[in-house]
Amino acid sequence: MGKTLTLSRRGFLVATGATGLTLGVLGACSGPSDTEVDISNLPPNPEVNAWVHIARDDTVIVRIARSEMGQGTLTGLAQLVAEELGADWEKVTTEYPTPGENLARDRVWGDFLTGGSQGIRGSHQYVREGAAAARIMLVQAAAEEWGVPAGECTVNKGVISHAGSGNETSFGAVADAASELTPPTEVTLKDPSEWTIIGQPLPRLDTKDKVTGVQKYGADLQMEGMLNASIKAAPRRNATLASFDASAVSDMPGVVRVMAVGENAVAVVADTWWHANKALQALPIEWEGGDAFNSADFEAELVDGLTSDQAVTGYEVGDVDEAFSNADQIIEAVYNMPFQSHAPMEPMNATALYTSEKCEVWCPTQNGEAALAAAAQASGLPIQQCEVYKLLLGGGFGRRGMTDYVTQAVLIAKEMPGTPVKLLWSREEDQAQGFYHPTTKARVRGSLDSEGNLTGVNVRISGQSILAGIMPQAIVNGMDIATFQGLANPNNPRTADQSLKYTFPNFRADHAMRNPPVRPGFWRGVNANQNAIYLDCLMDELAEAAGRDPLEFRLAHMQDSPELAGVLQAVADTGGWGSDDGKHRGLCAFYSFGAYTAACAEVTVDDNGQLKIDRIVAATDPGYAVNPQQIEAQVEGSFVYGLSAMLYGNITFVEGEVQETNFDTYNVMRIYEMPEVETIIMPSGGFWGGVGEPTIAVAAPAVLNAIYAATGNRVRELPLNYRNLREA
Amino acid sequence: MGRLNINGEIVEVEFDDDTPLLWVLREQLGLTGTKFGCGVAQCGACTVHIDGQAIRSCVYPASAITEAEQITTIEGLSEAGDHPVQQAWEELDVPQCGYCQPGMIMAVAGMLNNNPEANDEDIDAEITNICRCGTFGRVRRGVHLAKTKMA
Ligand code: FES
Ligand code: FES
Numbered sequence: 072m073g074k075t076l077t078l079s080r081r082g083f084l085v086a087t088g089a090t091g092l093t094l095g096v097l098g099a100c101s102g103p104s105d106t107e108v109d110i111s112n113l114p115p116n117p118e119v120n121a122w123v124h125i126a127r128d129d130t131v132i133v134r135i136a137r138s139e140m141g142q143g144t145l146t147g148l149a150q151l152v153a154e155e156l157g158a159d160w161e162k163v164t165t166e167y168p169t170p171g172e173n174l175a176r177d178r179v180w181g182d183f184l185t186g187g188s189q190g191i192r193g194s195h196q197y198v199r200e201g202a203a204a205a206r207i208m209l210v211q212a213a214a215e216e217w218g219v220p221a222g223e224c225t226v227n228k229g230v231i232s233h234a235g236s237g238n239e240t241s242f243g244a245v246a247d248a249a250s251e252l253t254p255p256t257e258v259t260l261k262d263p264s265e266w267t268i269i270g271q272p273l274p275r276l277d278t279k280d281k282v283t284g285v286q287k288y289g290a291d292l293q294m295e296g297m298l299n300a301s302i303k304a305a306p307r308r309n310a311t312l313a314s315f316d317a318s319a320v321s322d323m324p325g326v327v328r329v330m331a332v333g334e335n336a337v338a339v340v341a342d343t344w345w346h347a348n349k350a351l352q353a354l355p356i357e358w359e360g361g362d363a364f365n366s367a368d369f370e371a372e373l374v375d376g377l378t379s380d381q382a383v384t385g386y387e388v389g390d391v392d393e394a395f396s397n398a399d400q401i402i403e404a405v406y407n408m409p410f411q412s413h414a415p416m417e418p419m420n421a422t423a424l425y426t427s428e429k430c431e432v433w434c435p436t437q438n439g440e441a442a443l444a445a446a447a448q449a450s451g452l453p454i455q456q457c458e459v460y461k462l463l464l465g466g467g468f469g470r471r472g473m474t475d476y477v478t479q480a481v482l483i484a485k486e487m488p489g490t491p492v493k494l495l496w497s498r499e500e501d502q503a504q505g506f507y508h509p510t511t512k513a514r515v516r517g518s519l520d521s522e523g524n525l526t527g528v529n530v531r532i533s534g535q536s537i538l539a540g541i542m543p544q545a546i547v548n549g550m551d552i553a554t555f556q557g558l559a560n561p562n563n564p565r566t567a568d569q570s571l572k573y574t575f576p577n578f579r580a581d582h583a584m585r586n587p588p589v590r591p592g593f594w595r596g597v598n599a600n601q602n603a604i605y606l607d608c609l610m611d612e613l614a615e616a617a618g619r620d621p622l623e624f625r626l627a628h629m630q631d632s633p634e635l636a637g638v639l640q641a642v643a644d645t646g647g648w649g650s651d652d653g654k655h656r657g658l659c660a661f662y663s664f665g666a667y668t669a670a671c672a673e674v675t676v677d678d679n680g681q682l683k684i685d686r687i688v689a690a691t692d693p694g695y696a697v698n699p700q701q702i703e704a705q706v707e708g709s710f711v712y713g714l715s716a717m718l719y720g721n722i723t724f725v726e727g728e729v730q731e732t733n734f735d736t737y738n739v740m741r742i743y744e745m746p747e748v749e750t751i752i753m754p755s756g757g758f759w760g761g762v763g764e765p766t767i768a769v770a771a772p773a774v775l776n777a778i779y780a781a782t783g784n785r786v787r788e789l790p791l792n793y794r795n796l797r798e799a
Numbered sequence: 800m801g802r803l804n805i806n807g808e809i810v811e812v813e814f815d816d817d818t819p820l821l822w823v824l825r826e827q828l829g830l831t832g833t834k835f836g837c838g839v840a841q842c843g844a845c846t847v848h849i850d851g852q853a854i855r856s857c858v859y860p861a862s863a864i865t866e867a868e869q870i871t872t873i874e875g876l877s878e879a880g881d882h883p884v885q886q887a888w889e890e891l892d893v894p895q896c897g898y899c900q901p902g903m904i905m906a907v908a909g910m911l912n913n914n915p916e917a918n919d920e921d922i923d924a925e926i927t928n929i930c931r932c933g934t935f936g937r938v939r940r941g942v943h944l945a946k947t948k949m950a
Binding site for chain 1: 815818819822825826827829830831832833834835836837838839841842844872873874880885888889892893894895896897898899900901904922923924926927928929930931932933934935936937938939
């Protein structure tokens with residue numbers, strides 16, 4: 072039996088006068104009736120509670136607050152709901168409630184933020200509770216109709232039965248009655264051993280539309296009377312718009328308006344986006360001020376931070392300085408992480424329709440509520456008069472948690488009341504106006520005693536803080552705790568899911584903050600990406616200095632984390648670690664986003680020092696595996712994202728302007744470079760870890776360590792960018 | 800103004816001499832299955848077929864296409880969305896965000912038109928589409944599965 076939980080009322084606001092409220096709710100979901108957008112034209116379906124609508128044909132509509140951006144959350148969360156509901160999976164569909172509806176209903180769906188690999192782990196509890204409550208109400212409705220005790224009824228695949236009386240009915244038949252019942256105050260969740268839908272490698276619910284071109288993304292929206300906008304914000308960091316000469320382009324085909332957008336951008340609105348963008352490229356624009364920031368010059372500041380006395384300690388064990396002063400050997404190295412652009416395949420976009428009464432926005436967003444707040448602020452209307460309709464994302468990776476493009480779209484639409492305007496960024500704009508993965512360097516040091524035992528580890532990070540850049544209120548005592556992902560204090564509840572799992576006698580992770588005038592952002596995997604390089608490549612270097620096998624050396628310091636040791640051992644076993652077949656392998660294991668991940672990479676480096684990655688074996692322990700085939704997809708994808716950064720990722724600034732403006736200069740991995748990934752999913756149960764991000768951390772270190780095995784050369788400077796890996 | 804043969808139908812549509820086919824499809828004909836990713840022939844999101852050959856429509860002026868040439872978009876690849884490549888994609892759950900996938904599918908279908916036996920080396924050489932979600936492993940498996948369906 073699962074454990075019994077007491078529910079807060081907020082968990083499942085139940086409809087009173089259900090059908091009426093449901094109608095109202097669905098009305099709010101639909102696009103304006105005078106447009107072609109058709110977010111939902113479902114017939115009224117009783118809302119059993121906030122999570123579940125059930126149609127009279129037994130279709131179960133699961134309402135999902137988190138955004139689908141490729142990570143499979145829509146399907147995974149629907150599995151959680153269907154499991155506790157006892158639904159027939161074949162009849163399950165999903166839809167998004169809107170942020171405005173959430174606001175109007177006292178935030179019944181909690182927050183809409185989709186980030187931090189929280190899609191499942193941050194909502195499994197209340198989602199399952201909501202579904203369990205709905206099941207109880209459906210059963211009660213049936214039992215009351217039959218005059219039998221609810222406790223004698225059973226549920227199987229959307230059918231409620233009572234053995235004693237031989238009665239049987241379906242969810243759809245009792246949904247109306249159920250929606251009028253008082254919700255239970257206690258529910259019992261199924262024990263994991265009883266799961267039949269959670270844990271199954273079910274196909275995604277959104278695949279068919281994605282292979283036929285039917286799936287509409289934000290960039291694809293079309294509405295009656297809609298105009299299209301292309302925008303250019305100041306290319307130089309923090310510059311502002313001085314002037315532009317609209318008359319130079321106003322006669323170009325299709326051009327309707329040329330306008331300033333806020334302080335720092337100018338947009339052309341035209342009949343088509345092609346026309347708008349062409350005119351924008353021809354538009355004479357003057358900018359003023361800003362930071363003539365050169366990333367090459369910033370190197371010196373990063374280097375300075377590596378040895379600065381001014382640093383904030385994120386986590387400390389014992390006395391690492393003492394360990395270093397007594398050491399027989401100190402191994403020291405400097406690694407780096409350059410700026411990265413998110414570069415999702417679908418450029419930023421939002422469509423807005425403004426009138427003096429209402430502001431509506433259709434957009435792909437990872438943060439519906441923040442998008443709603445941005446719409447309210449930009450439109451100047453009360454938030455209750457604004458609404459955001461979320462669309463599936465053509466990639467997010469953290470970029471779409473920001474709302475700059477929503478603000479812009481609303482500011483443009485506000486100039487043209489009654490006309491829907493779709494703002495779509497060019498790829499060049501997307502590259503130039505990012506919230507980039509922060510740049511850091513690390514000086515890593517480890518000490519060995521005369522027997523080759525590890526006595527101390529220091530990871531000194533120098534560089535940019537994400538929180539200082541975009542959430543300065545989250546900096547406490549000069550510390551950005553997010554900087555220490557994977558190196559953080561396990562005893563602090565705020566950092567436990569991003570904590571150090573190695574056991575070291577003496578350890579210190581510290582950070583000398585150096586912030587360039589470049590706005591940073593959360594980039595899939597965030598700071599775990601480079602912290603894993605910093606820590607795990609050092610472990611590889613230390614193993615070698617100690618004359619120990621890199622696997623055995625790592626395992627020797629994982630005595631307090633059988634899960635981390637488990638994933639590492641698994642990739643070593645499957646990956647052929649230790650075999651004398653002449654292949655060159657590298658290992659990495661890391662803990663972040665509440666999940667344990669490891670990789671074993673196999674590489675060849677040719678005579679010209681060029682890399683070929685031959686094989687990757689990965690393992691992940693996310694506690695529970697809701698949909699193993701989707702976890703596998705996320706693990707594979709994480710390697711492509713992480714290795715693209717390792718191979719090529721580098722946003723550079725000259726005089727404040729981004730130099731890598733499209734994929735011709737911002738190269739990313741293609742299929743020919745990517746080996747098959749063999750994924751071992753080993754959920755050990757008892758916790759809910761993330762999936763979408765944690766594996767990225769182990770991708771680059773495993774390959775870097777394998778390059779060392781192949782060449783005897785430590786590669787510490789990223790990106791590799793085709794350089795000769797055999798040269799020191 | 801031009802006449803184009805798209806998915807088996809002749810359509811008359813207005814465009815400037817330099818308007819790429821991509822924007823004619825997306826904005827004038829509402830065929831939004833063909834995606835915009837980069838606009839400079841780098842990513843392949845905009846891949847369609849002309850006479851069965853994969854081309855990148857973001858740099859292909861519509862005015863350069865004659866009525867005799869048959870344009871096929873993802874919407875016209877198969878009537879019921881069941882081209883062998885689409886079937887394979889569905890079976891293996893290839894798409895993640897899915898935004899690159901119409902282009903990926905058109906690129907693969909184009910390759911298999913010319914070379915129904917395409918092997919891994921052919922895939923490496925010809926499928927240069929970008930997928931930021933990183934579906935490459937399943938794309939590769941999907942090509943091989945599609946081949947068996949076509950055989
Ligand atoms: S949009 Fe045509 S190749 Fe990228
Ligand atoms: S599936 Fe998202 S970019 Fe390919």
